[in-house]
Amino acid sequence: MQSLVCTEPGKLQLENRAEPVRKKNEVKIKIKRVGLCGTDFHIYEGLHPFLQYPRVMGHEVSGEVFEIDEGSEFKPGDPVILNPYLPCGTCIACRKEKPNCCVNISVLGVHADGGMCEYLIAPVSAIYSAKGLTLDQCAMVEFLSVGAHGVRRGEVRKNDRVLVVGAGPIGLGAAFFASIAGASVTLLDVSEERVNRAASLVKNSVGVALNELAAEQLKQITDGEFFDVVLDATGNKNAMQKSLHYVAHGGTCVFISVVKDDITFSDPLFHSREMRIIGSRNATRVDFEHVIESIRQDLIPTDQLNTHSATLDQLPELFPHWIESRDSMIKAIVRI
Ligand SMILES: [Zn+2]
Ligand SMILES: [Zn+2]
Structure with a gap:
């Protein structure tokens, strides 16, 4: 063969x-x-x-x-x-x-x-x-399942405010399934073009380009409270560390991406929020089946x-x- x-x-x-x-x-x-x-x-x-x-x-x-x-x-x-x-x-x-x-x-x-x-x-x-x-x-299905798994790990619920950091394919997948779970989604990416394209594909989402104004914008979008769940899909150490600053009190940060490095964070930041920091690796049958069913129901614009x-x-x-x-x-x- x-x-x-x-x-x-x-x-x-x-x-x-x-x-x-x-x-x-x-x-x-x-x-x-x-x-x-x-x-x-x-x-x-x-x-x-x-x-x-x-x-x-x-x-x-x-x-x-x-x-x-x-x-x-x-x-x-x-x-x-x-x-x-x-x-x-x-x-x-x-x-x-x-x-x-x-x-x-x-x-x-x-x-x-x-x-x-x-x-x-x-x-x-x-x-x-x-x-x-x-x-x-x-x-x-496979790449979308990795994002779907991250959303499941973060226990995203209806009406949650979710931030997806990194609007590449995995971030896009996470954004789709956060939106399907009923969350309002904000996407953040260094590339304005990529983040706008991603936001145009995901229902109930907005795109924010990473610049000096981004932190203020993220604050405004959430009335100063920041996000119930932050899903990182950047594969970038600095971005991952920064993600923790966008988690609301009582909120969750899910690291879908991985870097061959140490991640450090401020303990007062972590402790005062009683933050959950969660790893998310690959995907399981549940995620694959959720993705397959979502595509069957035409909830993902796969043609794009x-x-x-x-x-x-x-x-x-x-x-x-x-x-x-x-x-x-x-x-x-x-x-x-
Ligand atoms: Zn892959
Ligand atoms: Zn084993």
Whole structure:
């Protein structure tokens, strides 16, 4: 089968590889769409920690069931979405039903070969039905689920005032699901263009560009009280530390993004608010299913999220250009 292999940082190569063989309790997926995100760019650029090359990238995978055990709830031809975060099933996080932060997590497309090829084998428990979604919509479920998980972690409620810091794809996903939960959403980003575009896509939201006036604006929007829930999706240490200043008394800050650094904060700021600071990693079945159902109900303007598309054999040529233009990218989709 045709496979696109990242043989070393900066090098993508089409190879003919043997089709993988399925075992019991596994599904062989005929891949149709793969979404790209910052993780793939980091792998290509050699910036991903602990990554071993060669690697077939692609963790935002969807397609059709090709082969599965008889008697399964799925049958060949069924459209499915893959949850690429494979848990060990026995560690402390798994025992607490938090497979998304499994101690021994293996992510298809990162720790093991992923979906930039024709067929992929995965445990049956890692696929969800995508009935009612178009193939392109399927390619967007994974990245939206990461934002949906952050919103669930922050326990966003109806009428909450929510601030999403960082209006890239993950922040946009968080903003959609905060809005769907009934919150009024403010988006904050360094790029005025990006924040306005994001705000135009999310119901009941406003965009604020980060400048000297931003803090005052955020204060005014909330009558001086600041936000019930702040969701950070910046991947920037300074922005994450600053986010804590926008949390209302009794409020919550969720760090969806991660930086390889220490985060520091003022204890009086934290203590006086009785603030909750919460981590949010990956996503679980609940989040995937919430996203799939929201797309089915037409609550996400998916047609406006697919900014870049290519076929597998176009990718070695296009990938370096896409990296350059990633600021204007919401979702790039590879069609297989
Ligand atoms: Zn991703
Ligand atoms: Zn585990």
